[in-house]
Structure formats: C-alpha cells, structure tokens
Amino acid sequence: MxxxxxxxxxxxxxxxxxxxxxxxxxxxxxxxxxxxxxxxxxxxxxxxxxxxxxxxxxxxxxxxxxxxxxxxxxxxxxxxxxxxxxxxxxxxxxxxxxxxxxxxxxxxxxxxxxxxxxxxxxxxxxxxxxxxxxxxxxxxxxxxxxxxxxxxxxxxxxxxxxxxxxxxxxxxxxxxxxxxLDKSELLSKDEVKEILKIPNEYKLVYIQLGAGNINDIESTLSILLSILENRKDLYFVLGESIITSNRIEISIERLLTLKDYPNSRYYNAFDLTISAAGYNTFFELMHFGVPSIFIPNEKTKSDDQVARSMVAEKAKAAIVLRNPNYQELENAIDNVLNLSNNMIIRNNTQKLNIxxxxxxxxxxxxxx
CATH class of the missing domain: 3.40.50.2000 (Glycogen Phosphorylase B;)
Structure with a gap:
C-alpha cells in the first residue's frame, strides 16, 4: 500500500x-x-x-x-x-x-x-x-x-x-x-563526416533495414551492398540496433556500421536512406526530410509497413520497393541520387507536414 x-x-x-x-x-x-x-x-x-x-x-x-x-x-x-x-x-x-x-x-x-x-x-x-x-x-x-x-x-x-x-x-x-529529437538537435553534414571520418567528396547512403530480431535482411542487404559498391562516389553507413544480439559482420571498403542512439542525430548528413518502414524510423526520416527508399517489412505481427510507406510514395516523398531485385534497386538508387530528383523528394517530405x-x-x- x-x-x-x-x-x-x-x-x-x-x-x-x-x-x-x-x-x-x-x-x-x-x-x-x-x-x-x-x-x-x-x-x-x-x-x-x-x-x-x-x-x-x-x-x-x-x-x-x-x-x-x-x-x-x-x-x-x-x-x-x-x-x-x-x-x-x-x-x-x-x-x-x-x-x-x-x-x-x-x-x-x-x-x-x-x-x-x-x-x-x-x-x-x-x-x-x-x-x-x-x-x-x-x-x-x-x-x-x-x-x-x-x-x-x-x-x-x-x-x-x-x-x-x-x-x-x-x-x-x-x-x-x-x-x-528536435530538428535543432541534429548534427550538420560536416559534423557527421568529421565524426565518422568520411572524406567530403562522398555522398552518404544510410541503410536501416530493420531490427535484426525480426527481419531476415541478409539477401536484400547483399544485393544492396553490391550495387552501392559499384558506385565509386558513395560511402555507406549501415545502421545497427543497439539491442540486436547478432551483429552484421561485413568488411567492405567505404562502409561503416553505426551503432548509436539515436541514429537520427546523423540524418542531416545523408543524401539517401534505404530503410524498412517501421513506425519510428519512417516518421523520423520524413519529419527530418531525408530522401528515402522504403523496403517495408511485411512479416511483422501487427504493423502494416506497406500501407504506411505507400502514403509517402503517393506524395512523391519516397520510393517504395517490395521484394526488389537487383535492377529495381539500382534504378531506384540512381533516381533518388539524381540531384534535381533528390531536392524534389526532400521538399515533398515537408509537404507531408509530419x-x-x-x-x-x-x-x-x-x-x-
């Protein structure tokens, strides 16, 4: 009592x-x-x-x-x-x-x-x-x-x-x-590159395919890294949950693993994010205006990531790919990283008014 x-x-x-x-x-x-x-x-x-x-x-x-x-x-x-x-x-x-x-x-x-x-x-x-x-x-x-x-x-x-x-x-x-986080708490692109020791000439791609406790992400991730590795202008950052028990061990030039909290403090630095459409991650990316390709996890128990991400695609604020193959992923990455397209997508995220x-x-x- x-x-x-x-x-x-x-x-x-x-x-x-x-x-x-x-x-x-x-x-x-x-x-x-x-x-x-x-x-x-x-x-x-x-x-x-x-x-x-x-x-x-x-x-x-x-x-x-x-x-x-x-x-x-x-x-x-x-x-x-x-x-x-x-x-x-x-x-x-x-x-x-x-x-x-x-x-x-x-x-x-x-x-x-x-x-x-x-x-x-x-x-x-x-x-x-x-x-x-x-x-x-x-x-x-x-x-x-x-x-x-x-x-x-x-x-x-x-x-x-x-x-x-x-x-x-x-x-x-x-x-x-x-x-x-509030928008004022995010690091600048220059600050992120200095912290992560990434040379200025590279564009940054952030990959967050979901919490490793649920998703089987290895096959999609393998295709994705192969595409990105072929582009010499990119540096990619693989986001990893701090509570996952299975670390993803990958040794590739121009790739680093980011295991921090919250990873959203780095979002200003990324030219493209390739991500699952989990609730927190999705709304953070759209709120902070990050051009994104969403690969929704369709195996969750109750969270409809497809429906959520399709709203962003309809607003032309993101691209949605379901079970993508190599060519689909490559085309989408080229599309979003195009300078004019990148700015249009970034502006459209703000029209969602999240x-x-x-x-x-x-x-x-x-x-x-």
Missing part, C-alpha cells in the same frame, strides 16, 4: 512513473523518453521515474532519469513460468510505487501484463495512462481491446497529422507521431 502522506514526501506527490516494455526494437522506450524529455523541459522540478523490461536501460540513465529494470520473460529460463514472472514483476512494481508514490503511471507496450494490472489496481490516487500506438492490422487490435478499460486514459500516436484533444475528461486522445506529438502528449500528461 502507499505510504501515508507527509510533509517530507510532498515533493513526490506529483511524480510520474513511465513503464516502456521491451520489443523487437526500441519503439516503446524511445516514445516514453521523448515524452519524458518534454515534460522535464516544461516542468524541470517534476520527478520522473522509469521502470522497464527493455535491456536498453542505459539509454534512460544517459538522459538523467532514475530507472529500474526487470528482464523480459523471454530472457528467463524455461522453468520460470509466465505466472511466476508476472508475480516477480508485480512485487517489484509495487515496491517502486510505494517508494515514489507517483500520481501518474504511463505505460507503453503492445500488451498489458497481468503483473502490471495487479500492482496498480486499487490505488485510487494513481492515474493510469496507456500510450498505445494504433496497430494497422485490425485483427490484432481485438486482442488488447479489453485491457483498455483498465486505464483512465488511452493516448494513441497516429500515422499522420492529428490535433490532440487535451481535455482531461476524455478517455481516448489521438495525437501526432512521437519523435525523439508534426512531433511528443510535446502535446507531455502537456496532456501534466494536465492529467
């Missing part, structure tokens, strides 16, 4: 507890960090705590937030059952709630664990908020619909520009995609 209020604990009464879960990538963690950063900017004295199942807890600590960690069930041995793991989660979360007595609990995950519900139910002073990105494949929405009733508010980052309704009495709040929803969500949470 919560500790009774007292003068010595009054400063903790408005604290916010974020709980991003682990996923194939860093979407849940990135989203909550983006929101927490904006809350801290608006209200520097607000206590913000994290409790996560993501192994990338170091990213939270780097931002200066206090963080607690419990490994996902997948990291435990088989003899630990799901109900045992949930009991462990419940006990740890209850202790955190007792220590910090937050007024707001912000959960970001595709699935709500029993341990989360058991630990937070019955605390009348705790406002429960679920940041729940809308899934594109509707059959997957049905599985989590009943869990929404447990939360006081559902915040749904959408696909494109949406005006957030900030009325606290409304349960469902739709908003723009959440983007981690706004950052992070600050709107931060203001809403503070209003709650």
């Amino acid at each position: 919560y500790i009774e209020s007292g003068a010595s604990r009054e400063s903790m009464k408005n604290s916010i507890l974020f709980m991003p879960t682990n996923g194939a990538g860093l979407g849940h963690l990135t989203r909550t960090l983006a929101i927490a950063r904006r809350i801290r900017k608006i209200d520097p004295n607000r206590e913000i705590i994290f409790f996560t199942t993501s192994p990338a807890i170091n990213l939270i600590l780097q931002e200066g937030f206090l963080a607690y960690y419990i490994p996902s069930k997948m990291f435990f041995p088989d003899y630990i059952w799901s109900n045992q793991w949930n009991e462990l989660l419940e006990k740890q979360l209850k202790l955190i709630l007792q220590l910090h007595q937050p007024k707001t609990f912000v959960y970001d995950g595709a699935f709500v664990y029993y341990g989360v519900m058991a630990a937070t139910e019955g605390i009348t002073s705790l406002k429960r908020v679920w940041v729940k990105r809308k899934q594109n494949k509707p059959e997957k929405d049905v599985e989590t619909k009943s869990k929404e009733n447990f939360f006081h508010h559902i915040i749904i980052p959408g696909e494109y520009q949406i005006n957030l309704d900030s009325q606290a009495e409304i349960k469902y709040h739709y908003c723009n995609p959440v983007i981690y 706004q950052n929803g992070a600050e709107d969500i931060a203001k809403l949470i503070l209003k709650l």
